[in-house]
Structure formats: structure tokens, C-alpha cells
Amino acid sequence: MNHNTPLSPRPLRHLSDVQRRVLTTAQLRAHGVSAAETTGKCRPGGPWQQFLPGVYLLHPGPPTSEERLHGVLLYAARSSLADPVPAVPAQPGAGAPHGPLPYTDAMVTGLAALALYGFTSAPGLSSLEKIDVLVPRTRRLRSTGCARLVRTPSLPDPRLMTGVPVAPVVRALADAVAEVPDAAVVRRLLTEAVRDGHCEPAVLVRELNQARLLSRPHVVDAVDALLAESRAVAEDRLYRMVREHGLPDPVWNVDLRLPGGPYLGGLDAYWPEQAVALELDTRAPRHDEDALWSEYARKREQLERLGITVVYLTPKKLRDCPEQQATVVRTALMASLDREPAAPVEVLPR
Template structure:
């Protein structure tokens, strides 16, 4: 078989899979075993960073390629697997997600019962039930809160763990109770600074009373009902969990820290910031501001934003 017989198929794999493929895929494409061994030798044109995985280039892998390689090692796409932990957070766009030091590890979730085990930097976690993955740049990734919990659980750097939790809650708007529940008591007991931060975020006036007052004010004013505490996704990726969101208008109501105002505004949404005290001191002004914002809308690329209902 000549090189030209398999070259188009190899080019297709390189283009579609960010140059990350497997021995089985290359064999199916017609690459002879002798050619594969030759090109994967030291100094060759390809490399084998993990068993059964071939990267169609030389030199260091990008973070995305490492994630794809770890998934291929775990059997994806033939078998279920997804990226989690620090690598998953990085794919979700969490700014502080890069591992603090040393060779980056890619964490992979697979169903319990699979015989695959951790190998070098591909760390395999066996779980009884896989969560529904998010598709980020064509890579299956654990939901943001799950990826954060796995990253915090595995981290040996308590300062990094706290920074991850702070970014999720303060910048991205992940509800502190949801994150605490996913982490669990055992992890929080080992992370006292994380536990104290989540307690502080969940005990302020916003969590205790602002939302019920806002719901009552919107109802009395006869305004269109928003979704309360929804999860917003932009092109499938987590965007935020604001206090309220008017789906037809692209309007967000922000009652305090933690909704990720900058991230929501960068997506084109209108964010109306209302101090909790204003709900009782100047409710008429709040209603007028809401009416004006709704009348001036809609805002943002609404066709690219998905809103999932939150707690009632």
C-alpha cells in the first residue's frame, strides 16, 4: 500500500480531531503497522503520548490536545468518558483553572466497572453514574460544578482551590449552596478556607431575603415573569446563574455579588443591578427601572443563549 492510499484519511483525522487519533483509527485508515512504528520512533513525525493514542505531530501538546488524548486513551468515543477537574475547568473557560505547578494532569471520568486505569498524566476516575456532559469545542466535559468539585477534591494547593471556588461563585454566578453540595462535607472539612467562603456567600441578605422580595415586587407591578435563578448557557457553555432573567428580552436582574455581571454583559445581555435595600426603600424606582429596561430591549444574541429553569 502506498502513502497516497491512506494520506487523505489521515489528513481528515488530523483536521477533525485536532491531530489526536488512535492506533485503531489509523489502522482503519490503512496505515501499515510498520509505517506507524517508524513514524512514532524518537525523532519521527508522530508521537504516542499514551497507550493506543497517536498524535500526528511532534513537540508539546496543547491543553486541548492533552484532553483529547486522555479521552482517546479512555476509549472515547466508542465508550463513554468525559474530562473533569482542572482540565475540565480550563475547557469551560475558568481563568484560574491551570494547574498550579508541575506536569498538568488530565482527569477523566469513566463508568465504574471499566478496567482502564490511570496512566502517567491521564488520571482515570471510576464513578457509578456519569453526569450528562457539556460539549465544549467538541470535547465532552463534566458540568461546571462537577468539574470544579473534582478539581478542588484532587488539588494539593489550598490557595488554588479557593481561587477556583471564588471565581465560580463571584465571577460566574454559580450558587454557593450548589457548589457546597457537590463538594460534600468530607471535602469541605479538608478545605476550611473554601468552607468559610461558601458559608459567607450563602448567609448574606441577598440569599436570605432579597429574592423573595424581588419576586413579590415583580408580581405586584404586573411585569412579565422572569425565570428565577436559571442557569444560562452561551453556545452550550456555562454563562451564569443570575437572580432573574427575562428570556424574551435578554434582561438580567442582579441582586448582589455573585451573578458574574461582567461575563453576562460581555455576552450582550443587559444587567440591571439593584441593591437589596432598594426593594423596600424605593420599590417604585426599581419597578420603573425594570419597565424601562424591558421596553428598551431585547438585548444580546438571544438565539445563542439557553435558559434552564432554576429553583422556584
């Protein structure tokens, strides 16, 4: 019997080709292959080989990247093919699900997951010495061979990529960053995630914070560079929105101050005649998330007490629906005709 020979008594029609080449001890036993027969086939020069504890390749050559992925998942998963888990929807462009998968409570994460998502800044699967697998904290397994276990108290919902359950991008990024000491690589990974629309900066920073990675100086530097670049991109989209949707020109990047009085805050755009202020909400939560939100709320309350309408736009909304955001601003400008005049303020360049 070789990897092309159907096993019995249970058919393998529900398996993909790679799943027929990578099987566990329990799966082989379910198909009538005894432990002694498995051991015999895995002797030097034999047709099979043991890949990981309890996981076998039904051919003698080196494993492919796809076989390595399925092998580490079989090693880490709770169940065998007797108890498959439902397929989950694929990410856009990932192809259709391939049916039920034999992996309960295990999913690929870290650099291997990013490679499956198509990150050009992540190493190719064939060059990865270790494949990270996310499992519940209670799993009594050890990292071994090319399988590196990453434990978590609560598993996220996986995505299906090329027939493999994969952790969401932000979780995969956090697990990758935890293992990458190179500041330049970390910066490239984070930048690609945001530039290509995999996630928003605030969501990414929140995940890094929860993973306690923002205490590492090279990660903090990468995050600071990412946030600065993301703000510059958002500002460019804001300028384009005003120009392309025919909004009146505001004064850009100004500070407001009461005449002879206290500082009121900085704004990305201000329309003095209509007393409409606009600010990009680019908050990225860290340990001081509550303080950041309090500062935003304080500024808004203070300006609105003076009769100034405050509009907050997020970079995501500017990217995804600029016309809708232009309508929000235009409505605020038009509504100024029905309001009492705002208190006088000094408008100063930043």
C-alpha cells in the first residue's frame, strides 16, 4: 500500500489530495492499518515516514509546504477525521472552502499565516523553519519539530485559506511580531497590513497591546512610524475629499484659542464662517486609551459650548466612503445657517 492506494474500510473521498498523504495514527487505524504495519513502513528505506509524533507522511520524500501545514495542524488538533469541524468562509480571493476539515481547536498563525494571506513582507512557507499553530491554553502538547504551539485563553474564529484554518490577520501579526526581533521586518509587516487594507491601525495596535508587545522598543518604534504614515495618508484623503466633492476650502491644520484666553485645541480643518471644525480620529489605543478618549471628549464639549460644530472622520471611512463623508461635512456647513453665531475664537496656524 502506498499513498495512492485507497485505505479501507473507510473511503477518503472527503479528503483533499494532501490530506490523503498526511494522516495520524488514529486515522490510519480507522482505515485498518495497525501500529505494527505503520512502524514497518516507516523504517529506513520504507515508503512512509513519521513527520511529527503521531503524524505520518505516506511517501518517502521531503514534505511539501502544504503537507507541513496539514501535518502541524493534525498534530495540534483535538480531533481526527471522525469528528470534522465545519469549513469557515474564506477571505476574499482565497477560493471556495474545500469541505469539512479535521482540525478542532487549532489554526495556523504567525508568519506562516501571513504568508497564506499573501504578505510579500513575510517569508515564503518553504523557508520557515517553524510553523506557528494557535491552540487553547489547556492543550497538553509541546512544540516539536517544525510545529511551534502558541497558546491562548480564547481562540478567535479562523479563516479558511487554501484549505487551511488560519488565525485572523491581526492575531497572526501579533504572534509573528512576538517572534521577530528585527525592527525593519516588524515595520514592513505592520505597514503592509494597513496599506493593503487587512486591518486598521487602531485595531492592530489594540491587538499588539493585548499581546503585551508594546513594551518592546523596536515594536513601539514600528508602531509610531506606522501611525505617522497612516495619518499622512488620511490627511491626503481628506484634502482630496474636499477638493473632489466641491466643499468650500477650510483653513488647514490650525489651533483655536479664546481671545486672550486659554488654548482650545488643534484641528485638521476649520471653516471659520460656518464655525465647523473637523478632526481626523486617528486614535490608536495603548495603555492610555481612556485618557485619549477623555481628551477628545473634553475638546468636543468645550468647542460645542462655544457654538462650534465638531465633525470627526476616521481614516477608514475616508478610504471606503469619501462621498458619504463629504455629505456629512456639507450638512454641518449648511446647518450653520440655522444656528446662533458662535463665540469668537482666534485661529492660529500650527
